[in-house]
Amino acid sequence: xxxxxxxxxxxxxxxxxxxxxxxxxxxxxxxxxxxxxxxxxxxxxxxxxxxxxxxxxxxxxxxxxxxxxxxxxxxxxxxxxxxxxxxxxxxxxxxxxxxxxxxxxxxxxxxxxxxxxxxxxxxxxxxxxxxxxxxxxxxxxxxxxxxxxxxxxxxxxxxxxxxxxxxxxxxxxxxxxxxxxxxxxxxxxxxxxxxxxxxxxxxxxxxxxxxxxxxxxxxxxxxxxxxxxxxxxxxxxxxxxxxxxxxxxxxxxxxxxxxxxxxxxxxxxxxxxxxxxxxxxxxxxxxxxxxxxxxxxxxxxxxxxxxxxxxxxxxxxxxxxxxxxxxxxxxxxxxxxxxxxxxxxxxxxxxxxxxxxxxxx
Amino acid sequence: xxxxxxxxxxxxxxxxxxxxxxxxxxxxxxxxxxxxxxxxxxxxxxxxxxxxxxxxxxxxxxxxxxxxxxxxxxxxxxxxxxxxxxxxxxxxxxxxxxxxxxxxxxxxxxxxxxxxxxxxxxxxxxxxxxxxxxxxxxxxxxxxxxxxxxxxxxxxxxxxxxxxxxxxxxxxxxxxxxxxxxxxxxxxxxxxxxxxxxxxxxxxxxxxxxxxxxxxxxxxxxxxxxxxxxxxxxxxxxxxxxxxxxxxxxxxxxxxxxxxxxxxxxxxxxxxxxxxxxxxxxxxxxxxxxxxxxxxxxxxxxxxxxxxx
Numbered sequence: 072x073x074x075x076x077x078x079x080x081x082x083x084x085x086x087x088x089x090x091x092x093x094x095x096x097x098x099x100x101x102x103x104x105x106x107x108x109x110x111x112x113x114x115x116x117x118x119x120x121x122x123x124x125x126x127x128x129x130x131x132x133x134x135x136x137x138x139x140x141x142x143x144x145x146x147x148x149x150x151x152x153x154x155x156x157x158x159x160x161x162x163x164x165x166x167x168x169x170x171x172x173x174x175x176x177x178x179x180x181x182x183x184x185x186x187x188x189x190x191x192x193x194x195x196x197x198x199x200x201x202x203x204x205x206x207x208x209x210x211x212x213x214x215x216x217x218x219x220x221x222x223x224x225x226x227x228x229x230x231x232x233x234x235x236x237x238x239x240x241x242x243x244x245x246x247x248x249x250x251x252x253x254x255x256x257x258x259x260x261x262x263x264x265x266x267x268x269x270x271x272x273x274x275x276x277x278x279x280x281x282x283x284x285x286x287x288x289x290x291x292x293x294x295x296x297x298x299x300x301x302x303x304x305x306x307x308x309x310x311x312x313x314x315x316x317x318x319x320x321x322x323x324x325x326x327x328x329x330x331x332x333x334x335x336x337x338x339x340x341x342x343x344x345x346x347x348x349x350x351x352x353x354x355x356x357x358x359x360x361x362x363x364x365x366x367x368x369x370x371x372x373x374x375x376x377x378x379x380x381x382x383x384x385x386x387x388x389x390x391x392x393x394x395x396x397x398x399x400x401x402x403x404x405x406x407x408x409x410x411x412x413x414x415x416x417x418x419x420x421x422x423x424x425x426x427x428x429x430x431x432x
Numbered sequence: 433x434x435x436x437x438x439x440x441x442x443x444x445x446x447x448x449x450x451x452x453x454x455x456x457x458x459x460x461x462x463x464x465x466x467x468x469x470x471x472x473x474x475x476x477x478x479x480x481x482x483x484x485x486x487x488x489x490x491x492x493x494x495x496x497x498x499x500x501x502x503x504x505x506x507x508x509x510x511x512x513x514x515x516x517x518x519x520x521x522x523x524x525x526x527x528x529x530x531x532x533x534x535x536x537x538x539x540x541x542x543x544x545x546x547x548x549x550x551x552x553x554x555x556x557x558x559x560x561x562x563x564x565x566x567x568x569x570x571x572x573x574x575x576x577x578x579x580x581x582x583x584x585x586x587x588x589x590x591x592x593x594x595x596x597x598x599x600x601x602x603x604x605x606x607x608x609x610x611x612x613x614x615x616x617x618x619x620x621x622x623x624x625x626x627x628x629x630x631x632x633x634x635x636x637x638x639x640x641x642x643x644x645x646x647x648x649x650x651x652x653x654x655x656x657x658x659x660x661x662x663x664x665x666x667x668x669x670x671x672x673x674x675x676x677x678x679x680x681x682x683x684x685x686x687x688x689x690x691x692x693x694x695x696x697x698x699x700x701x702x703x704x705x706x707x708x709x710x711x712x713x714x715x716x717x718x719x720x721x722x723x724x725x726x727x728x729x730x731x732x733x734x735x736x737x738x739x740x741x
Contacts (some may be wrong), residue, residue: 103553103608105616106546106584110537113504119534127522227521236518240579243482243512244535245504 116246119255125261128224134262137220139238141266144212145274149251151204152278159193159283201278205271205294206396209301211391213267218334219384220262225313226326228255229426234321238429248426252314252419259310268302293357300395304388308415315418318425324411334384341383381410435460436587436619437481439499440575444476444489446645451476453643455490459621462612465630465651468640469734473701474623475515476587481621482512495587508536511580515571515591515623525560525567528552529542529578536583546582554578555604569596577605588612588620594629606633631726639733646733654729661722662698664705665691667715676708693722 128134158164187196232238241251275294279287312333316326380386390407393399400409435458445453452473468474479485481494483503483638492499511730518526526547532669533543554574567575567669573596580588593609594602610633612618624732630637630651639647647649648687655697666673670692682704683695695703697722 075492101549101552102615103581103612106540106542109539111534113537115539116535119531123523123531188540231521235521236516237520239512239514239516240520240532241535242484243507243514244532245508245511245536245537251476253568303595317434 103266107409114227115180115318116244117250117257120251121257121261122178124228124255124258128258128262131223134220134222136222137216137223138262138266139211140218141216141271144208145270148204148208148274149277152201152274153281155193155197155200155204156278156283158258159197165193192291197282198294199286199293201275201294202297202398204296205274205418206301206392206398207303208271209267209392213252213270214305214385214388216266217263218331220266221259221309221313222327222330224262225259226317226330228258229314229317229422230320230323230326233318233425233429248423251336251426252423255314258273259313260306263306263310264302268298271298271302298378301377301392303413304391304395308411308418310390311415311418311422315333317423337383341379341386342394344379344382380406384414387411406421435493437492437494437621439480439488439492442477442480442492443488444473444480444485445488451643452480452487455640455645457645457648459619459636459638461617461619462635463609463620463633464636465634466621466640466729467625467627468636469628471491471642472640473643474640475591476643478512478591478621481589482507482510489539494575508583509585509587510581511585513576513580513588513590513593515595516652517569519564519567519572519575520563524563525556525578527577528564528575528584529560533582535618536585537703538567538583543582547578550578550582554588554608559704564697570598570601571579573597574605577608579636584619589623591619591623592625593622594624595630597704602629627726631730637726637729639730641734645727650653651726655723655726657722657724658679659695659699662694662696662701662705662719662738663722664694666709667717669714672712673708673714677704680704680708690718704726 081335152169154164158168175205187193194202233243242248272295275291275298278291313326313330317323317327320326381391385409387407388405390399391411393403394404394408437457437459437618439455442452442455442457443450455473455477460496466474466477476485480487480492480499483500483506486500494506497509499619506563515536520531523531526544528538529547530543533546534540538546548560551557554577556574556578556614559571564572564575573593577593580590588609590609594605594661599716606629609620609622613620615631622630622634634651636650637647638645670690674684674686674692677692677694685693686693686739687693694705702719707715
């Protein structure tokens with residue numbers, strides 16, 4: 072700031088130069104005054120963009136409704152943890168629990184869980200069951216809600232800046248493109264954390280509170296880290312891809328359309344291909360044990376996830392989250408992980424290019 | 433005096449098109465008008481100053497900060513008012529100004545207080561609580577100006593600050609700019625097509641044409657005619673007066689609008705004009721030393737720029 076602009080020098084506004092009625096000015100009209108107080112740290116600039124992005128998204132009534140809905144499934148999964156912990160001390164609860172166990176992914180731990188229930192030694196399987204519940208929470212309700220929440224928040228984030236040519240306002244300030252991009256992504260992360268990470272951590276805490284003793288913490292200490300890992304898997308590629316769509320158009324509805332199209336088309340394409348392969352019996356199947364409506368055990372053959380999984384972003388994310396929660400090995404999700412990393416990097420690269428483009432001409 | 437803006441042989445190419453061609457320029461404090469026809473390179477020059485585009489060759493400094501290397505420092509000390517209609521969607525006027533103040537690192541509460549203060553200064557009263565999309569062209573212009581000055585930068589780059597304003601608002605805007613330069617020591621680079629605006633408030637003028645600096649000097653220096661002369665307007669018949677002046681051996685030119693231009697030093701000519709007018713029985717309506725108008729300066733510069741290619 073210049074020396075001359077320092078200090079609380081008060082002068083009449085320019086308007087008063089032209090009018091001879093200074094009383095027409097508001098009482099708070101102090102004219103132009105210099106400003107030379109303490110500045111906030113420079114690394115906080117992204118936070119300004121994030122906070123504005125969060126506030127603007129919050130104005131959407133649909134988003135607020137979705138956030139309420141996003142926490143409702145936590146009640147169901149909380150009940151699951153409650154039942155499991157009750158079963159540890161009560162044989163009746165164990166019989167009640169057994170049918171649900173058949174719904175778990177058929178892994179090497181599956182038999183162990185069933186045996187643990189039958190032998191009333193539930194402590195040994197607590198980690199697996201909790202991990203399975205948390206994974207299911209991430210997969211079925213939260214991933215679907217994530218698609219909807221991001222579909223509401225992300226499309227206007229950059230496209231409206233393109234339409235209103237706001238880049239000149241941003242980048243004529245001491246703000247880098249990376250800070251701008253990070254600020255936008257972080258506003259998406261805030262909501263994604265609100266619907267996935269926080270409820271999952273709340274579920275974990277609920278489990279701790281319902282458990283018979285604090286030794287449970289020792290057995291499940293890694294689950295909060297896995298929750299954070301699964302959240303990152305959910306947030307990084309999806310937010311990057313959503314912002315990429317937003318940066319490709321100045322019409323946010325097109326970005327929203329592209330976002331939902333990718334998920335829906337990916338899902339249905341994967342299902343169609345899987346069904347076709349199953350009909351031709353060329354795909355490996357696994358048995359899913361259930362109880363039917365009459366309480367009789369039944370087995371459904373489900374095609375194992377294959378290379379075609381990668382057609383569907385939903386299933387690709389799910390595969391990597393399975394690895395995060397320890398249900399599959401890393402080798403099994405190598406391609407899925409590589410695809411997610413590639414999508415994330417490509418999306419960020421395209422977005423960065425798009426926000427730089429208006430400055431180059 | 434150290435130049436606020438010091439450019440040395442700046443060249444900027446967009447592919448095959450050369451937008452800035454070997455531009456060397458020193459701009460000092462006060463208000464400097466940046467003029468040029470469409471496509472002259474004014475906007476590119478501003479983008480170069482803000483570090484928004486990389487120069488092809490050359491170097492420069494703004495407030496002592498090196499262009500291209502210290503862009504953050506430069507942008508922190510420059511208030512830029514873009515010509516384009518750019519705004520932040522879905523925000524009210526006061527939120528927009530607060531937001532850009534925060535981007536310039538003002539604390540949130542202070543940014544809000546300052547936003548209100550600056551919007552008062554810029555004449556946006558209750559409109560500040562309306563979303564920007566509902567603003568008229570003039571309101572948006574004032575909002576952009578408020579955004580440019582909210583962080584109290586020492587240098588202002590104003591791109592067409594008066595376009596879209598009605599005559600009264602235009603004068604008010606010019607007064608604001610004049611006040612900031614005069615009372616608060618702001619250095620202002622005023623980029624505009626409206627020559628009277630530049631003439632009324634600028635100390636210096638830079639004229640660009642085809643990417644080159646054609647003219648860069650103080651307005652006083654540029655306004656001085658090549659030959660000293662005096663412009664005279666009379667009340668009544670001028671024929672006898674013209675004859676009387678010629679008899680005194682003074683060169684005289686008749687202008688189409690009835691004015692007369694007497695060639696010579698104004699101080700020496702003035703007594704002779706009074707004597708001749710008295711002798712011929714005509715009244716002297718006005719008598720002023722001749723000055724080059726900015727329009728003439730501009731047209732000459734652009735013509736020279738065009739013919740040199």
